[in-house]
Amino acid sequence: MLLSFHSYKGGTGKTTFIGNLGVLLAERGERICIVDTDVSGPGIHSLFNIKYKMTLVDFLQGTCRPSDVVYRHRDHELYIVPSKACEEDIITMFDTPTQAREKMLELINSIHHDMSIDHFLFDCSPGINRSSLLAMNIADRATIISTIDVQDIRGTYILSSMADKLGTRACLLFNRTPPDKQKEIDEVVSDFSKKLGIRLLGSMAFDNSVASTWSRKLVMEEGPECNYCLQLKGIADKLF
Numbered sequence: 599m600l601l602s603f604h605s606y607k608g609g610t611g612k613t614t615f616i617g618n619l620g621v622l623l624a625e626r627g628e629r630i631c632i633v634d635t636d637v638s639g640p641g642i643h644s645l646f647n648i649k650y651k652m653t654l655v656d657f658l659q660g661t662c663r664p665s666d667v668v669y670r671h672r673d674h675e676l677y678i679v680p681s682k683a684c685e686e687d688i689i690t691m692f693d694t695p696t697q698a699r700e701k702m703l704e705l706i707n708s709i710h711h712d713m714s715i716d717h718f719l720f721d722c723s724p725g726i727n728r729s730s731l732l733a734m735n736i737a738d739r740a741t742i743i744s745t746i747d748v749q750d751i752r753g754t755y756i757l758s759s760m761a762d763k764l765g766t767r768a769c770l771l772f773n774r775t776p777p778d779k780q781k782e783i784d785e786v787v788s789d790f791s792k793k794l795g796i797r798l799l800g801s802m803a804f805d806n807s808v809a810s811t812w813s814r815k816l817v818m819e820e821g822p823e824c825n826y827c828l829q830l831k832g833i834a835d836k837l838f
């Protein structure tokens with residue numbers, strides 16, 4: 599399955615969630631590939647401490663093969679396609695959006711063939727932009743990760759209507775919610791997702807053990823007993 603992860607505002611926790619979800623799913627025996635499609639602000643390589651040579655951007659620009667941009671994480675069946683920062687969006691690298699889509703699918707099909715991947719996870723750039731919409735268009739399911747900030751919530755309306763237009767099934771996850779107000783928040787987010795008509799995966803509370811990693815470590819590896827990881831396991835069960 600191809601799963602894309604989006605947000606309206608930046609910093610809602612997409613990269614952290616995807617990285618830790620990838621570790622969790624690989625530990626459960628799934629073969630996972632994470633693709634960093636956030637070419638304007640890539641972050642997956644930092645989380646996994648990848649010293650890359652070639653990236654998604656090089657592949658899209660036609661200077662290397664799919665196998666040159668795939669990095670295995672430890673001895674897990676977890677493969678990462680990092681990106682490097684680039685001022686263009688993915689579509690602008692091509693003459694037409696169709697060519698961009700075909701090149702992305704060429705990469706996915708090649709990795710799927712070589713590594714027998716079960717699930718691809720696309721880390722997308724925040725906001726409404728062409729790279730993110732391309733990933734949403736390719737994906738089987740788009741997960742919108744929001745905070746309870748009103749700017750995020752309003753943007754989530756827009757993102758969910760984009761998914762609707764593209765015919766991609768969307769679901770919603772709230773992150774960084776205040777831990778002392780979990781009950782009230784659960785009610786609010788449940789009402790919101792009903793209004794929006796999209797499936798709610800749940801909400802994950804702000805957890806200091808995640809915040810204090812400063813995106814340098816994966817809590818699923820360094821402290822899997824933390825509250826964030828417990829919540830992540832529950833969300834992962836609902837995701838498939």
Ligand SMILES: Nc1ncnc2c1ncn2[C@@H]1O[C@H](COP(=O)(O)OP(=O)(O)OP(=O)(O)O)[C@@H](O)[C@H]1O
Pocket residue numbers: 605607608609610611612613614615636639641723724773774775802803804805806808809810811812813826
């Ligand atoms: N549940 C949480 N509790 C506490 N801190 C969190 C939580 N989720 C993520 N963070 C922290 O929030 C910060 C932003 O997270 P992250 O980089 O994953 O967001 P992002 O949505 O990928 O950002 P961008 O849109 O800029 O790519 C990081 O420092 C991360 O450690």
Ligand SMILES: [Mg+2]
Pocket residue numbers: 612613614636640641721
């Ligand atoms: Mg990110």
